[in-house]
Amino acid sequence: MKVAWAGSQHAVEVADRMARLVASDPVFRKDTRTMLSRKELFKDTLKKAAHAWKRIVELRLTEEEANLLRLYVDQPGYVDLHWGMFVPAIKGQGTEEQQKKWLPMAYKFQIIGCYAQTELGHGSNVQGLETTATFDPSTDEFVMHSPTLASCKWWPGGLGKASTSLRLSCSSHNGRKRLWHTWFHCAVAKLDDHSPLPGVTLGDIGGKFGSGAYNSMDNGVLRFDHVRIPRDQMLMRLSQVTREGKYVHSDVPKQLLYGTMVYVRQTIVADASKALSRAVCIAVRYSAIRKQFGSQAGGPETQVINYKTQQRRLFPLLASAYAYRFVGQWLKWLYTDVTQKLEAKDYSTLPEASCLYCWAQVCDNICHTDAIEECRKLCGGHGYLNSSGLPELFAVYVPACTYEGAMRFAVAGCKVFDEDRLSGGHWEPTCRHRSSHGQHTALDAMQKRCKYSRRLVNPAAVKEVFEARALRMAVNCAQNISKAPSQEEGFSELSPDLLEAAVAHVQLIIVTKFIEKIEEDIPGPGVKEQLQKLCSIYALHLLHKHLGDSLSTGCVTARQGALANEQLGKLYAQVRPNAVALVDAFDYTDHYLGSVLGRYDGDVYPALYEEAWKDPLNETVVPDGYQEHLRPLLKQQLKLSRL
Amino acid sequence: MKVAWAGSQHAVEVADRMARLVASDPVFRKDTRTMLSRKELFKDTLKKAAHAWKRIVELRLTEEEANLLRLYVDQPGYVDLHWGMFVPAIKGQGTEEQQKKWLPMAYKFQIIGCYAQTELGHGSNVQGLETTATFDPSTDEFVMHSPTLASCKWWPGGLGKASTSLRLSCSSHNGRKRLWHTWFHCAVAKLDDHSPLPGVTLGDIGGKFGSGAYNSMDNGVLRFDHVRIPRDQMLMRLSQVTREGKYVHSDVPKQLLYGTMVYVRQTIVADASKALSRAVCIAVRYSAIRKQFGSQAGGPETQVINYKTQQRRLFPLLASAYAYRFVGQWLKWLYTDVTQKLEAKDYSTLPEASCLYCWAQVCDNICHTDAIEECRKLCGGHGYLNSSGLPELFAVYVPACTYEGAMRFAVAGCKVFDEDRLSGGHWEPTCRHRSSHGQHTALDAMQKRCKYSRRLVNPAAVKEVFEARALRMAVNCAQNISKAPSQEEGFSELSPDLLEAAVAHVQLIIVTKFIEKIEEDIPGPGVKEQLQKLCSIYALHLLHKHLGDSLSTGCVTARQGALANEQLGKLYAQVRPNAVALVDAFDYTDHYLGSVLGRYDGDVYPALYEEAWKDPLNETVVPDGYQEHLRPLLKQQLKLSRL
Numbered sequence A, B: 001m002k003v004a005w006a007g008s009q010h011a012v013e014v015a016d017r018m019a020r021l022v023a024s025d026p027v028f029r030k031d032t033r034t035m036l037s038r039k040e041l042f043k044d045t046l047k048k049a050a051h052a053w054k055r056i057v058e059l060r061l062t063e064e065e066a067n068l069l070r071l072y073v074d075q076p077g078y079v080d081l082h083w084g085m086f087v088p089a090i091k092g093q094g095t096e097e098q099q100k101k102w103l104p105m106a107y108k109f110q111i112i113g114c115y116a117q118t119e120l121g122h123g124s125n126v127q128g129l130e131t132t133a134t135f136d137p138s139t140d141e142f143v144m145h146s147p148t149l150a151s152c153k154w155w156p157g158g159l160g161k162a163s164t165s166l167r168l169s170c171s172s173h174n175g176r177k178r179l180w181h182t183w184f185h186c187a188v189a190k191l192d193d194h195s196p197l198p199g200v201t202l203g204d205i206g207g208k209f210g211s212g213a214y215n216s217m218d219n220g221v222l223r224f225d226h227v228r229i230p231r232d233q234m235l236m237r238l239s240q241v242t243r244e245g246k247y248v249h250s251d252v253p254k255q256l257l258y259g260t261m262v263y264v265r266q267t268i269v270a271d272a273s274k275a276l277s278r279a280v281c282i283a284v285r286y287s288a289i290r291k292q293f294g295s296q297a298g299g300p301e302t303q304v305i306n307y308k309t310q311q312r313r314l315f316p317l318l319a320s321a322y323a324y325r326f327v328g329q330w331l332k333w334l335y336t337d338v339t340q341k342l343e344a345k346d347y348s349t350l351p352e353a354s355c356l357y358c359w360a361q362v363c364d365n366i367c368h369t370d371a372i373e374e375c376r377k378l379c380g381g382h383g384y385l386n387s388s389g390l391p392e393l394f395a396v397y398v399p400a401c402t403y404e405g406a407m408r409f410a411v412a413g414c415k416v417f418d419e420d421r422l423s424g425g426h427w428e429p430t431c432r433h434r435s436s437h438g439q440h441t442a443l444d445a446m447q448k449r450c451k452y453s454r455r456l457v458n459p460a461a462v463k464e465v466f467e468a469r470a471l472r473m474a475v476n477c478a479q480n481i482s483k484a485p486s487q488e489e490g491f492s493e494l495s496p497d498l499l500e501a502a503v504a505h506v507q508l509i510i511v512t513k514f515i516e517k518i519e520e521d522i523p524g525p526g527v528k529e530q531l532q533k534l535c536s537i538y539a540l541h542l543l544h545k546h547l548g549d550s551l552s553t554g555c556v557t558a559r560q561g562a563l564a565n566e567q568l569g570k571l572y573a574q575v576r577p578n579a580v581a582l583v584d585a586f587d588y589t590d591h592y593l594g595s596v597l598g599r600y601d602g603d604v605y606p607a608l609y610e611e612a613w614k615d616p617l618n619e620t621v622v623p624d625g626y627q628e629h630l631r632p633l634l635k636q637q638l639k640l641s642r643l
């Protein structure tokens, strides 16, 4: 199962090696992270980042190895933005000359870069950005300025304290009005002493959700007061400003920009899948250790994993972890495919891929943060302790829902999707769910096939049900939009339904990819059978959850819905004996899991007990404040001022 | 609307007065709470608790006023357990003599008490508790002992540092075997210097979810090493141990115990409703301030509250806040009613009420923590900042899901409920949803009435749909259970379905109570109309979410489901202009909300900016750690050890 999860024997081996390298290095310890003050935590992040780099250079790690090492260090920091956003942006938006100049410096960390788009008053809408870059032909410079408080850059990771440079989004301006949206590479801190350049105000935007968690990151605020930068700091691959101040487009196609976005999103999906699998691993292992209550007949207490209610909540999450893992592997392949086609100047699959990513991201986020929190609840009270690792996992991961203004992108994605459906074009080659005779014919045919009440044990039939659901919801939206006075109004009115249709579509894709996976040749005794069960659980629990959508298509009957639910119960019982093995297959070290409850050896209670005494509050037995605030109360010596 | 929300003019007035008293007192400031270290935070809690008590005494506040004052201080601490659990336990489980001895001390804070049941290895199952109390007739004492690590008391709030006493749950033991489950009042700290008594190990169990949040509470660990306490410290109202060591039951009926539980749960429901309404208030106000994107035609950006996707997510939460508020008012009434009946030795309504509370609690928790998190997401990136107040609100509130081992109780509740249904008894007088001709007849009749496709605009019809759903799910469970080899097995197998049926039942009650509310005479211009809209939104969004359940009953058609969804869109548009007024009606001060995004004056951006600079990381411009970890990296001076 390890191989099926990791993708290949090679992948198992590298991941394992890097995970152990990190786990055995005392600099990378993270067990007291939630107890550090903000300043200590940030300093710890700087230390870990430098040490990781040192190890990468010393051991001459490959890019694959280095990425894994950073993953297992598992502490958000400026490095993520430097490699994940800044370098790709320079590559995607800089001219060849600019790349030659800046990339070598970035590769050696002579400069540290971040990605500054969001402003205090403006998020994902780049057209609304207020930071201005006004070209001054007299000096061949741009003047960068933040005209209002709301125009401060706000949120960029690494900006507050660590970065020396940034990839900046702002509006070009001619002094009177907004011209275009442009990108710059812009220095903000002096390279000799790291202090902000003149005219630049820099700071951190303050504490964020959770203890530890994303507080290791210096999300920053930046205000420009008429800062001058040379014209050639503008990232000029896609458009240029001439010496005279004329704005010209280059012949490089705009689509290339999407390449970067698709890349970023693909990593977000992969991270989401990682976070979910970690939470599931903790919850499954602890559920097998934790005992509560017995049978009515007395006798020893029962492992909570044996309770049907626990299984109904936990096992669909286990199945989802696998489902997302496989769809993530497919997305990665898709990204490579798109990139290759882009290089060959074939832009045909790009819009589709970028839409798909949007949805996958939305759906995924909606499911996953809830899922992590559900895992935490499944651990009962102890899941609320920082030592369980779950609070940090949740808090670090939740902003992924927000990173890219999820809703906005989803809705935009739906538009492309549905405009295309409306016009009858072929939109989605990966899920051939439309008969050539048109949509309604397809639905009719499916309805006819829906007679055997037990047919939902068959993957092909299950897939058909998901197809019918997605199709019906899309067709409904299209019909309702066409009734609106204008298409724009129609889209705006129907956007919530479009979103639901998009989710249905994404779920169809995930189910399809999972089914495709189990149709492959899978080595290892029993592995295929286990995956088949997980696949059925994933599909049937979604069917149960969204039964209304499916009943409305007429492709499923209420009786079939009830049978599917019964079938689920049986599948849970079958998965139960292998549940722990199924999470062990993720091959996570105790260091990476960072959870007392998810320990591989199951020795939970002594570890919980030991962790407790590390809390600073336990430095003294009688607490600080006793003399001032507790003793006077107990001794009835509060100084009252009678009014 | 303020009056409808608060319950009466008097309630508006007292709440307002107490909220302002707290908000204007600098000791109660909480704006930098998330930046405090654990020790500072705990000391701050001690300080606030003492100060609140001082004010309560000085101003001779009534009990109602004092409770509200504590509510608005809004910082979890030992006081909550002292008043909420310890005092009621002494009242409920102590003999009259014991009450006379301990209550006056507790009322004056000469002792501080907590409620110690949970152990490291054991939670809600009191039968599994391992702490032992062995009676020693030679000295007329009990010997309290923690025989294993897993038997340490673990979690009790206030136990770690603040309490001097506890209400202890443990097993009586005769030295060889477990006898009964008993309660004690037991001192743990010396009254002169607050150090633990001999044989007692006391500590805090460590950091919990979030910054600030519930970390102000000293949830504690306690280990006994053969600690001796006099026999009369056993709480002897319900059962006693004689001088000879004989265990005898008193004639006080056991049901009285439930009274305490019902009380505790009623407060949990009330707290949940408060937490939800605070989150909704923040999200609605900020959504009206936040602007993103414009129409395709250009022009100024749109308030995000105008987006249909935002409305579809936000307005059902607004409606839920009202729904839970009203059901909470009803539960409070029910509690009073039950208590009065108990005093008159009428135990007829008690089991029902206590079941109801279980479900309300479960359903409620499932809904509310998700709802708070959804509100946070609806605020985009800024909702992730501590200054938004939402992370703390979430983190403080989530453990309410766990407090009482929610699932276990829910399942127990379902049992009572369904055993009763099975036996055909009349279980639930508040929702008369069964015709006297039996359950199936009732369903049949409803199915016949289901012909007008637009009937779901009518509250009575909506209620009928919820009744049919709850009824069908309960009947299904009952039928399936009767097929199982034994009833115990049947319950265990079907427990997940029972839980779904219970949720359906609770939703029916909430919808019913909301409908009853809007049928009352409600003063104030337009108030009734607004509440009618919210009531429809609450019911129809649930119908949409659980459409499968209703379609399966045959009491709703797919067409009606689609129309209900359209109807929802219209209702959102109608609520939109009053949304802000509807949250202003909660009458929360900025202090209580504790959110920069939810400010009453809407001046969000300057406040966010100002908050940021308070972060300790901004004490210096160049961060601590630059010299050691950042400069060597940038200057290529990392000391590499070539291997």
Ligand SMILES: Cc1cc2nc3c(=O)[nH]c(=O)nc-3n(C[C@H](O)[C@H](O)[C@H](O)COP(=O)(O)OP(=O)(O)OC[C@H]3O[C@@H](n4cnc5c(N)ncnc54)[C@H](O)[C@@H]3O)c2cc1C
Residues within 6 Å of the ligand: A081, A115, A116, A117, A118, A122, A123, A124, A154, A155, A156, A157, A214, A219, A399, A402, A403, A404, A405, A406, A407, A408, A411, B290, B291, B292, B293, B304, B307, B308, B309, B310, B377, B378, B379, B380, B381, B382, B384
């Ligand atoms: C941890 C974290 C790290 C970040 N790192 C970076 C970084 O490195 N660089 C950077 O530039 N930015 C960064 N950001 C900012 C991030 O990109 C934005 O938060 C994100 O784009 C969402 O935008 P917003 O916060 O303005 O939310 P808003 O857009 O204001 O969203 C508020 C609400 O309005 C809704 N909404 C908004 N527009 C629409 C619409 N058109 N239709 C329907 N609904 C709509 C949203 O769904 C949401 O419910 C980071 C944010 C976080 C939380």
Ligand SMILES: Cc1cc2nc3c(=O)[nH]c(=O)nc-3n(C[C@H](O)[C@H](O)[C@H](O)COP(=O)(O)OP(=O)(O)OC[C@H]3O[C@@H](n4cnc5c(N)ncnc54)[C@H](O)[C@@H]3O)c2cc1C
Residues within 6 Å of the ligand: A290, A291, A292, A293, A304, A307, A308, A309, A310, A377, A378, A379, A380, A381, A382, A384, B081, B115, B116, B117, B118, B122, B123, B124, B154, B155, B156, B157, B214, B219, B399, B402, B403, B404, B405, B406, B407, B408, B411
């Ligand atoms: C913030 C906080 C404050 C607390 N304060 C106090 C306090 O003041 N005093 C005190 O005594 N305790 C306190 N507790 C402890 C609290 O009462 C327990 O955490 C709670 O009873 C849940 O029990 P557990 O933690 O043992 O969870 P478990 O019972 O171990 O739950 C683990 C999982 O098993 C499932 N499960 C357990 N039993 C069953 C069953 N029979 N059937 C089906 N599923 C089951 C649960 O649903 C859950 O998913 C506190 C806890 C927290 C988080």
Ligand SMILES: [Ca+2]
Residues within 6 Å of the ligand: A034, A036, A210, A211, A212, B034, B036, B210, B211, B212
């Ligand atoms: Ca902290």
